[in-house]
Amino acid sequence: MLQRLRSRRGPDDLGAATTISVVGVALLLVAGLLLFSRIAHADDLRTRAQTGADAAALAALAPLRDQAVGMALQGIDPAGAGYWMVLGSKEEHAAAYAERNGVRLDGSVTLSGMAGDTAMVDVRTADCQLKKKSEMTDKEKDDLRNRRNLCTDTSGKQGIGRFGTARAIAKLYSPICHYEYDPMPDNPGTGGPASAKLICAGVQTYPFGNRSQVERLFKLRLVDHQDPTLYTGMPDGLGGVPGDQVVSECATSGKKPADDLPFGERVVAWAQCWVGKVWYSWGGGTYSGPSRGICCSPGGYSGANTVGFDCSGLSMYAVYQASHGRIALGHFTGSQVQDPRGRRITPSVSALRAGDLVFYGGLPTHHVAIYAGGGKMVEAQQTGTLVMVSTYRQAQFAMRFDG
Structure with missing residues (x-):
């Protein structure tokens, strides 16, 4: 029977099979490209988040460095510089550079070290990657129906999505x-x-x-850990x-x-x-x-x-x-x-x-x-x-x- 079916195949049958194979491969390629695109977008969010976090952490300590430099130029030992001398909040200084890099502070800036010379910053991207409905939890689907907790992607479309998040820690090293x-x-x-x-x-x-x-x-550097000494202000x-x-x-x-x-x-x-x-x-x-x-x-x-x-x-x-x-x-x-x-x-x-x-x-x-x-x-x-x-x-x- 199998031999008989094979013998009945004509040129048109072979062409149809080839077409189906090509379409199948094309669909697989499209699906792969879409998946690759989403993975690349997620990686981009994480990269942008880390860049913004690094900038925000360094910016949080920049006014303390300026204070210490000013003291040294006035003949005052900069060992006396502490964050309590800085005008404006640490969040204000960090947020300005975070926004320039397309991210927002996620919580407050945490200072450590006796002088507050180490700053830890958490950020998330201003835009998000929208989720498919199949990726959403029941709560997220309910939020979508009721227009709650929405985010905006790069095209301006709103929905339920995931942000790029990152943390950075910076330290001021004084001479x-x-x-x-x-x-x-x-x-x-x-x-x-x-x-x-x-x-x-x-x-x-x-x-x-x-x-x-x-x-x-006076050097501002990114580091891996907070200072173990508590900053009391x-x-x-x-x-x-x-x-x-x-x-x-x-x-x-x-x-x-x-x-x-x-x-x-x-x-x-x-x-x-x-x-x-x-x-x-x-x-x-x-x-x-x-x-x-x-x-x-x-x-x-x-x-x-x-x-x-x-x-x-x-x-x-x-x-x-x-x-x-x-x-x-x-x-x-x-x-x-x-x-x-x-x-x-x-x-x-x-x-x-x-x-x-x-x-x-x-x-x-x-x-x-x-x-x-x-x-x-x-x-x-x-x-x-x-x-x-x-x-x-x-x-x-x-x-x-x-x-």
């Missing part, structure tokens, strides 16, 4: 900076120096720093120096200076955290606590092996903590007495208020203390003494800062 002080031989062994150069990664940023050169020292002033086991009176007692105190009283309270706890150390002190100093003072004293504060290090620290990092003073008396954010006050007991900085010597000055009220002041006086409360000595200048 290590230090001061090189101009010696003052006529004032050996006294407080902080009157003027200094700020050197960051071997580049002089102050005075006469070149902005484009300084900007290259304010500087951490109760840690001392890791490994040196220096603990302030405030940390020991748990009595962190209260935020409801007047600003000047908070300045005094932060300085008093260290009274009797750490030694004077030439060049010592950071925005977050005491540190090892440097060598050497005009009198030949080295702070390199002593964890503590010099006079300007203590005032810098206290003002920074009291202002929640909004006022980062330079680490030398010459910049503090001329800082435009403060105002000159007559340095008499009757005119002074708690928290005023009082300066000694002409211009340039050579020592600073913190007026505590009642004819007293807190100071890191000189090598060989602990941070102390002492009787006010008549100063030549006084500056008042408002937090």
Whole structure:
């Protein structure tokens, strides 16, 4: 029978079979092209999402980098830069670059690190790939019927679809900076120096720093993980120096200076955290606590092996903590007495208020203390003494800062 059927085939039968085969192959090719097109579209969504996420994460940290660069150019150690200094929200900065890349923020920007120098951003594409009804869940079909939760594809058609999503994490890497002080031989062994150069990664940023050169020292990079340190939105002033086991009176007692105190009283309270706890150390002190100093003072004293504060290090620290990092003073008396954010006050007991900085010597000055009220002041006086409360000595200048 099979042989008989085969013998009955004519040329027309063979042509029809060939046509059916060609049509079948063509249909398979079309289906393959459609599938390939959808896969390519999905890949494009993911690629665009990742590009937008990368841009948004870097943009979120750009204003912090600009803040740090500005501080370095003003002679202020950029280690004091924190996201609490940035104007505008982190979402605003990230969203601007996200939108330029055709994506939208998916939630808020998450900062980590003590200074908020690491940013994590989640985004999704502004457009979507529409789903076929066969791909939809029952809920999605109901949403489609009732015109809920719709998205728009690149052709402007609305429906239920899938977005491209991505996450990116960026980090700001800042250079290590230090001061090189101009010696003052006529004032050996006294407080902080009157003027200094700020050197960051071997580049002089102050005075006469070149902005484009300084900007290259502060690098924004994409990274794989968030910083394990929680960002609290304010500087951490109760840690001392890791490994040196220096603990302030405030940390020991748990009595962190209260935020409801007047600003000047908070300045005094932060300085008093260290009274009797750490030694004077030439060049010592950071925005977050005491540190090892440097060598050497005009009198030949080295702070390199002593964890503590010099006079300007203590005032810098206290003002920074009291202002929640909004006022980062330079680490030398010459910049503090001329800082435009403060105002000159007559340095008499009757005119002074708690928290005023009082300066000694002409211009340039050579020592600073913190007026505590009642004819007293807190100071890191000189090598060989602990941070102390002492009787006010008549100063030549006084500056008042408002937090």
